Amino acid sequence: MPFRFTIESHAGAARAGVFTTPHGPVETPAFMPVGTLATVKAIDPLDLRAMGAGMILSNAFHLHLRPGDELIRSLGGLHRFMGWDGPILTDSGGFQVFSLADLREVGEEGVHFKSHIDGSRRHFTPELVMRIERNLGADVIMQFDHVIPGQSVETVARDATERSIRWLERCRVEFERLGREGDTEGKPYSEQALFPVVQGGIHATLRRESATRAREVGNWVGYGIGGLSVGEAKPDMYAMLDVMHEALPEDHPRYLMGVGFPEDLVEGVRRGVDLFDCVAPTRMGRNGAAFTSEGRVNVKRAEFRADPRPLDERCDCPLCSRFSRAYLRHLIVSDEILGLRLLSLHNVHFLVSLMRAAREAIRAGDYDRWSREWLERYHAKARTQ
Amino acid sequence: MPFRFTIESHAGAARAGVFTTPHGPVETPAFMPVGTLATVKAIDPLDLRAMGAGMILSNAFHLHLRPGDELIRSLGGLHRFMGWDGPILTDSGGFQVFSLADLREVGEEGVHFKSHIDGSRRHFTPELVMRIERNLGADVIMQFDHVIPGQSVETVARDATERSIRWLERCRVEFERLGREGDTEGKPYSEQALFPVVQGGIHATLRRESATRAREVGNWVGYGIGGLSVGEAKPDMYAMLDVMHEALPEDHPRYLMGVGFPEDLVEGVRRGVDLFDCVAPTRMGRNGAAFTSEGRVNVKRAEFRADPRPLDERCDCPLCSRFSRAYLRHLIVSDEILGLRLLSLHNVHFLVSLMRAAREAIRAGDYDRWSREWLERYHAKARTQ
Numbered sequence: 001m002p003f004r005f006t007i008e009s010h011a012g013a014a015r016a017g018v019f020t021t022p023h024g025p026v027e028t029p030a031f032m033p034v035g036t037l038a039t040v041k042a043i044d045p046l047d048l049r050a051m052g053a054g055m056i057l058s059n060a061f062h063l064h065l066r067p068g069d070e071l072i073r074s075l076g077g078l079h080r081f082m083g084w085d086g087p088i089l090t091d092s093g094g095f096q097v098f099s100l101a102d103l104r105e106v107g108e109e110g111v112h113f114k115s116h117i118d119g120s121r122r123h124f125t126p127e128l129v130m131r132i133e134r135n136l137g138a139d140v141i142m143q144f145d146h147v148i149p150g151q152s153v154e155t156v157a158r159d160a161t162e163r164s165i166r167w168l169e170r171c172r173v174e175f176e177r178l179g180r181e182g183d184t185e186g187k188p189y190s191e192q193a194l195f196p197v198v199q200g201g202i203h204a205t206l207r208r209e210s211a212t213r214a215r216e217v218g219n220w221v222g223y224g225i226g227g228l229s230v231g232e233a234k235p236d237m238y239a240m241l242d243v244m245h246e247a248l249p250e251d252h253p254r255y256l257m258g259v260g261f262p263e264d265l266v267e268g269v270r271r272g273v274d275l276f277d278c279v280a281p282t283r284m285g286r287n288g289a290a291f292t293s294e295g296r297v298n299v300k301r302a303e304f305r306a307d308p309r310p311l312d313e314r315c316d317c318p319l320c321s322r323f324s325r326a327y328l329r330h331l332i333v334s335d336e337i338l339g340l341r342l343l344s345l346h347n348v349h350f351l352v353s354l355m356r357a358a359r360e361a362i363r364a365g366d367y368d369r370w371s372r373e374w375l376e377r378y379h380a381k382a383r384t385q
Numbered sequence: 386m387p388f389r390f391t392i393e394s395h396a397g398a399a400r401a402g403v404f405t406t407p408h409g410p411v412e413t414p415a416f417m418p419v420g421t422l423a424t425v426k427a428i429d430p431l432d433l434r435a436m437g438a439g440m441i442l443s444n445a446f447h448l449h450l451r452p453g454d455e456l457i458r459s460l461g462g463l464h465r466f467m468g469w470d471g472p473i474l475t476d477s478g479g480f481q482v483f484s485l486a487d488l489r490e491v492g493e494e495g496v497h498f499k500s501h502i503d504g505s506r507r508h509f510t511p512e513l514v515m516r517i518e519r520n521l522g523a524d525v526i527m528q529f530d531h532v533i534p535g536q537s538v539e540t541v542a543r544d545a546t547e548r549s550i551r552w553l554e555r556c557r558v559e560f561e562r563l564g565r566e567g568d569t570e571g572k573p574y575s576e577q578a579l580f581p582v583v584q585g586g587i588h589a590t591l592r593r594e595s596a597t598r599a600r601e602v603g604n605w606v607g608y609g610i611g612g613l614s615v616g617e618a619k620p621d622m623y624a625m626l627d628v629m630h631e632a633l634p635e636d637h638p639r640y641l642m643g644v645g646f647p648e649d650l651v652e653g654v655r656r657g658v659d660l661f662d663c664v665a666p667t668r669m670g671r672n673g674a675a676f677t678s679e680g681r682v683n684v685k686r687a688e689f690r691a692d693p694r695p696l697d698e699r700c701d702c703p704l705c706s707r708f709s710r711a712y713l714r715h716l717i718v719s720d721e722i723l724g725l726r727l728l729s730l731h732n733v734h735f736l737v738s739l740m741r742a743a744r745e746a747i748r749a750g751d752y753d754r755w756s757r758e759w760l761e762r763y764h765a766k767a768r769t770q
Binding site: 334 | 426428429451466467468691703708711712714715716718722726
């Protein structure tokens with residue numbers, strides 16, 4: 001089997017492990033930078049390698065619409081297309097269909113919607129999404145699921161959760177059929193792992209049911225935890241992660257989808273999550289906002305105007321090791337691409353490094369103290385302002 | 386003296402040399418990438434170093450308005466501010482005042498204009514510009530000159546040329562005063578060289594007079610050739626370069642200002658020019674246009690959609706050595722910052738490498754044949770289309 005997950009250390013529910021994929025190992029816990037359109041915005045694959053990113057995420061929905069998954073397959077698959085030879089995970093488009101697409105209409109068969117690129121009518125089904133993700137060729141692919149707002153009442157959440165389970169079954173059947181169809185030389189294809197997405201909103205009973213039923217549908221390499229960080233309160237999200245920790249098998253990687261603020265990563269790791277992703281670091285970078293070890297800052301602030309210090313004195317990224325706050329502010333105020341690039345690099349580097357530090361703390365058996373101190377420093381300035 | 390110019394080889398009027406500056410040597414002929422606002426747009430100083438760029442250009446007019454030359458001085462000068470420890474040349478703002486500023490009004494004292502940043506009223510004089518350029522601390526600084534359109538009739542050109550000479554005299558006096566004033570420790574300051582700008586439009590007599598009078602005003606390290614590539618026909622520009630070759634001293638570097646299309650570089654070198662600059666490579670990069678060894682191309686063209694080949698098979702830049710035309714087209718069509726960055730990198734790398742190849746051809750005594758073959762390949766496709 002090209003996939004393997006080995007847990008090296010525990011600290012409470014937190015774990016440090018290695019997730020082996022056909023494109024190499026991923027040390028966990030890990031933050032996966034998001035390359036929606038086959039590029040982590042403003043960042044080169046060599047930068048990702050240099051900062052120690054293990055696995056990155058890309059998006060089946062977006063790549064299907066532009067430039068097309070068949071085009072990418074004809075060019076050798078997503079890894080070769082985007083020049084990244086490390087592990088890739090593709091999101092199925094469940095979230096995008098519900099948050100971006102116009103005129104969407106959910107039926108049992110799938111979802112009808114209008115493309116935001118050219119207005120064309122599209123129909124996503126679990127089977128089509130499996131074929132798209134197969135064409136892209138990521139190491140890990142996610143099932144097509146029915147995503148709903150975080151605060152949905154239980155009847156709505158149950159309906160979507162049960163549909164997601166039925167769609168998981170259909171994804172599995174198509175995924176296995178594609179696997180038997182084989183690779184370009186006709187050999188059975190085993191270079192991809194399909195992850196189910198556990199849903200259930202903020203309802204513990206539904207979450208447990210969803211996990212149990214997903215485990216019944218197949219023997220999975222790992223599990224996605226979906227439908228969180230979509231509008232619910234943070235304590236609700238953390239409570240659901242505690243439920244998931246109990247309901248999911250201990251020895252498989254767990255991926256908390258779309259969650260990527262530093263405090264959420266630290267709290268997620270504490271509750272047994274292994275993988276995270278989020279567009280926040282690159283989106284914030286393009287808007288002039290930065291993560292730092294002492295909290296979030298807007299780099300356009302007037303105090304930075306003549307400040308010769310690095311953005312974050314604890315950071316060794318290309319921005320912080322070579323440029324001043326004054327220069328960064330000048331670049332961002334002047335809308336210079338180098339500023340967007342350096343700040344995106346810094347923010348992604350910040351989360352990748354945060355997870356590396358968390359991993360070391362778990363291995364040292366010290367996660368509880370480390371995470372409390374980390375959060376204290378991160379929130380201290382906000383409290384005094 | 387921290388400045389020295391050594392000519393190693395000649396091939397007709399073309400020369401291969403080394404221009405030594407306080408921040409290191411520049412092998413000539415050389416293309417200087419333009420970092421208008423203290424950043425070569427979309428490119429990191431480390432990229433410039435990696436592609437072998439010798440000297441870069443920045444802009445006194447823009448930096449005075451934003452973030453301010455005094456701020457940059459307080460942060461240790463332009464080299465430290467932008468993280469580039471190689472040679473820098475600053476343009477004086479003559480061209481920008483005439484092409485960008487609103488409501489400009491030229492008098493003998495200087496130019497009144499309205500800032501395009503905040504609408505504030507400004508008054509640039511030769512003395513102020515010397516102080517701005519001194520604050521920035523570039524290795525080579527240009528005189529403040531009176532720029533006029535390329536097709537100006539002789540009376541207009543004569544007026545501007547003569548004013549530029551009077552301003553050169555005032556620049557020299559202020560530059561020498563600032564030099565005696567000394568560095569931050571009070572020692573006489575000799576780390577900058579002031580270049581005059583020879584004007585004269587497309588009028589050979591005026592060009593010769595301007596060169597003669599500039600040589601009378603001071604003993605210069607090198608010479609700027611201004612007021613070309615501003616609307617005149619190419620044969621007129623080339624004719625003026627022939628005049629300049631005769632009128633300027635052989636053993637000093639010659640900088641042809643604002644000229645940067647490949648064919649102009651090749652023709653300029655043939656006529657004895659050593660240094661060039663132009664915003665074209667980065668501006669074109671941001672617009673999806675590329676220089677290649679077989680001519681200019683728009684990378685959005687449909688034929689690139691599924692093309693696995695590099696943009697230019699003769700190029701070893703980060704774009705051409707690692708990515709396909711199909712991926713580049715996808716990035717540019719999707720407005721991805723990585724696309725703008727890679728294409729800007731490629732275009733600047735193209736011109737820097739072109740001048741490196743020209744230098745080798747001169748040293749091999751083979752510039753005439755090399756340049757004819759180079760231009761033939763560059764223009765061949767355009768002729769067959």
